Amino acid sequence: MTDLAQEISFMQRALALSHQALPACRPNPPVGCVFVRDGKIVSEGFTQVPGCHHAEAMALANYTLPLNDVTAYVTLEPCSFVGRTPSCAHTLVEKGIKRVVVATLDPDPRNSGKGIDVLKQAGIDVSVGLCEQEVFDFISPYLLNKI
Secondary structure, three states: OOOHHHHHHHHHHHHHHHHHOOOOOOOOOOOEEEEEEOOEEEEEEEOOOOOOOOHHHHHHHOOOOOOOOEEEEEEEOOOOOOOOOOOHHHHHHHHOOOEEEEEEOOOOOOOOOHHHHHHHHOOOEEEEOOOHHHHHHHHHHHOOOOO
């Protein structure tokens, strides 16, 4: 397990990645994701143009080893629904990830807690709220049904 300072640095890296998603990702929100194994970042991703990879899927595409000892740090709750792309929450479950750290919940009513539920129901260790205010301050203008 990593310490809080390390966890914050991983989420801040995910936040920095989310900035790279703009403006190409619109109308999707700019999300960043890092995969951490043994205290080191092993893969990264951010939301691509609509219809292409979300942040989690990009990180998955860049990582070919098993996910059983990987933690994903994601700035926004993984999507639970299928749109132009598959559900990120379901894909993380299918790929066998064991821990997901999420900065903030997605207020979009199609998701809004459902992505967290998918992960938890699969037995994945989920934490919500790391760097939440910092991430929310950046991402909130890009969210549907802002809180």
